[in-house]
Amino acid sequence: MSAQDIIRSIEAEYYKKETPEIYVGDTVRVGVIIQEGNKERTQPYEGTVIAKRNGGISATITVRRIFQGIGVERVFLVHSPRIESIKVIRRGRVRRAKLYYLRDRVGKATRVKQRFDRKL
Amino acid sequence: MSVGILGTKLGMTQIFDEAGRAVPVTVVQAGPCPITQIKTKQTDGYTAIQVGFGSVKEKALTLPELGHLKKSETSPVRHLQEFRLEDVSEFELGHAITADRFSEGQLVDVSGTSMGRGFAGYQKRHNFKRGPMGHGSKNHRLPGSTGAGTTPGRVYPGKRMAGQMGNAQVTVRKLTVVKVDAERNLLLIKGAVPGKSGGLLTIHPATIVGKA
Numbered sequence: 001m002s003a004q005d006i007i008r009s010i011e012a013e014y015y016k017k018e019t020p021e022i023y024v025g026d027t028v029r030v031g032v033i034i035q036e037g038n039k040e041r042t043q044p045y046e047g048t049v050i051a052k053r054n055g056g057i058s059a060t061i062t063v064r065r066i067f068q069g070i071g072v073e074r075v076f077l078v079h080s081p082r083i084e085s086i087k088v089i090r091r092g093r094v095r096r097a098k099l100y101y102l103r104d105r106v107g108k109a110t111r112v113k114q115r116f117d118r119k120l
Numbered sequence: 121m122s123v124g125i126l127g128t129k130l131g132m133t134q135i136f137d138e139a140g141r142a143v144p145v146t147v148v149q150a151g152p153c154p155i156t157q158i159k160t161k162q163t164d165g166y167t168a169i170q171v172g173f174g175s176v177k178e179k180a181l182t183l184p185e186l187g188h189l190k191k192s193e194t195s196p197v198r199h200l201q202e203f204r205l206e207d208v209s210e211f212e213l214g215h216a217i218t219a220d221r222f223s224e225g226q227l228v229d230v231s232g233t234s235m236g237r238g239f240a241g242y243q244k245r246h247n248f249k250r251g252p253m254g255h256g257s258k259n260h261r262l263p264g265s266t267g268a269g270t271t272p273g274r275v276y277p278g279k280r281m282a283g284q285m286g287n288a289q290v291t292v293r294k295l296t297v298v299k300v301d302a303e304r305n306l307l308l309i310k311g312a313v314p315g316k317s318g319g320l321l322t323i324h325p326a327t328i329v330g331k332a
Contacts, residue, residue, distance in 0.1 A: 003147075007147055010306075080142065081136050
């Protein structure tokens with residue numbers, strides 16, 4: 001067994017069983033597990049995926065939304081146990097891998113065109 | 121010093137702990153290390169055990185080396201290393217030191233050969249500032265002053281200068297063992313360890329200053 005195979009086999013047990021196929025431009029709802037005292041609850045966070053980074057077990061997505069007039073970006077480790085669920089709500093049609101230009105836009109200009117050829 | 125283990129760095133990855141935090145880990149193939157010699161006060165003047173690691177073809181070793189290994193009936197090994205100990209009575213020739221000597225949460229020191237950077241200049245080796253790149257400046261990557269003039273008339277020893285960087289023994293202390301896989305002889309150690317993947321490492325329980 002090569003070194004790479006051993007590392008893959010270690011990572012294998014930490015992967016989530018199923019994650020949706022997420023593309024840049026999609027609108028997603030992420031269920032984040034929040035600990036309050038010793039109670040756990042899930043808080044939904046919804047926004048546009050503006051970037052994907054890394055691959056494999058360390059893959060992350062950056063989700064941007066406008067909250068109370070202020071742009072908020074959160075980076076989620078896709079396979080983290082603290083992420084309860086990720087659901088794709090809407091597929092977006094974009095021509096960039098990183099949608100950082102959305103940071104400079106407000107209001108209507110931040111809309112991403114919907115695409116219908118990819119399954120939800 | 122307590123007994124350690126030899127291993128090969130396999131690479132790095134990331135796993136999640138119980139709290140769901142991502143932990144960066146280095147995967148190390150540690151042991152098994154057969155004990156090839158036990159040194160005692162009577163025969164050698166000090167007490168230590170010598171362990172071997174890494175299998176090689178028989179023809180890769182010299183006859184004296186093979187003869188030495190024959191005494192403990194171990195198959196040919198690439199590396200031999202000694203661990204000085206106060207008490208060697210618990211060890212027996214030919215027995216192997218394995219990864220299960222270590223436990224999860226234990227602190228370890230990891231030694232290895234750092235990545236070689238060759239003959240490196242002031243900026244890379246010692247983080248000196250660089251000179252201005254423009255405005256007529258010809259001082260780009262020079263060291264600046266190396267000391268006073270006629271008095272003392274020489275450069276003090278230890279002045280940081282260009283030279284070989286890396287490819288030297290480095291020890292990273294007090295790293296946490298995150299996981300032990302005794303079946304496959306694997307250790308998962310939190311954080312980075314010296315050298316490239318495939319490099320030889322020595323892992324031993326952490327030396328805590330002020331504690332025996």
